Amino acid sequence: DGGITQSPKYLFRKEGQNVTLSCEQNLNHDAMYWYRQDPGQGLRLIYYSQIVNDFQKGDIAEGYSVSREKKESFPLTVTSAQKNPTAFYLCASTRWAGPLYGYTFGSGTRLTVV
Amino acid sequence: AQKITQTQPGMFVQEKEAVTLDCTYDTSDQSYGLFWYKQPSSGEMIFLIYQGSYDEQNATEGRYSLNFQKARKSANLVISASQLGDSAMYFCAMRIPAGGNQFYFGTGTSLTVIP
Numbered sequence: 001d002g003g004i005t006q007s008p009k010y011l012f013r014k015e016g017q018n019v020t021l022s023c024e025q026n027l028n029h030d031a032m033y034w035y036r037q038d039p040g041q042g043l044r045l046i047y048y049s050q051i052v053n054d055f056q057k058g059d060i061a062e063g064y065s066v067s068r069e070k071k072e073s074f075p076l077t078v079t080s081a082q083k084n085p086t087a088f089y090l091c092a093s094t095r096w097a098g099p100l101y102g103y104t105f106g107s108g109t110r111l112t113v114v
Numbered sequence: 115a116q117k118i119t120q121t122q123p124g125m126f127v128q129e130k131e132a133v134t135l136d137c138t139y140d141t142s143d144q145s146y147g148l149f150w151y152k153q154p155s156s157g158e159m160i161f162l163i164y165q166g167s168y169d170e171q172n173a174t175e176g177r178y179s180l181n182f183q184k185a186r187k188s189a190n191l192v193i194s195a196s197q198l199g200d201s202a203m204y205f206c207a208m209r210i211p212a213g214g215n216q217f218y219f220g221t222g223t224s225l226t227v228i229p
Contacts, residue, residue, distance in 0.1 A: 033217075042205065042221040088157055100166065102149045102209070103217065105159035 023091035137206035
């Protein structure tokens with residue numbers, strides 16, 4: 001079955017460490033997105049990518065980096081510059097064209113700073 | 115400017131009753147799509163229902179229906195015959211093809227179904 005796989009489900013980061021969250025999709029979707037969700041709040045866009053080797057900053061890109069070397073993969077690195085990284089991270093994908101297509105979401109990664 | 119507004123941070127409903135979750139949107143584009151997602155405590159986002167701006171009939175998917183009032187720019191979700199498993203966060207979202215094909219999410223409504 002097609003879908004999006006995020007790993008790991010839970011991740012613990014020490015102060016000053018970079019960590020990478022994985023997001024892989026086999027839906028042949030063009031566009032991929034990373035969102036951050038804090039407790040009791042909505043989704044905030046970190047980065048998105050419409051095509052391979054291209055990506056754009058979202059509303060809260062500072063302290064994060066991404067790459068899109070393959071259509072299927074869009075990993076997110078949370079760098080040490082991100083001062084408050086504890087949150088729930090959701091990856092999503094969709095076909096790029098038209099309003100008819102919604103997001104397919106991964107199951108999320110819960111990141112905690114220890 | 116906020117594109118999607120959900121004014122109900124929390125809602126309670128008795129089991130087997132119907133409930134309406136409010137959503138208003140703001141856009142001057144003629145072509146757009148409206149979506150509702152459910153987020154249970156596990157965190158995954160589950161697609162519930164979709165309404166296109168050119169659709170004249172309200173969308174329905176099982177116990178879910180979308181009350182689309184284009185002139186009022188509202189896209190309320192109606193859940194009929196609530197079940198305990200409906201307790202979750204519900205997000206309204208809009209996709210606009212123009213200007214970057216962005217998705218806009220509301221802040222969500224927490225629904226609790228009471229036995």
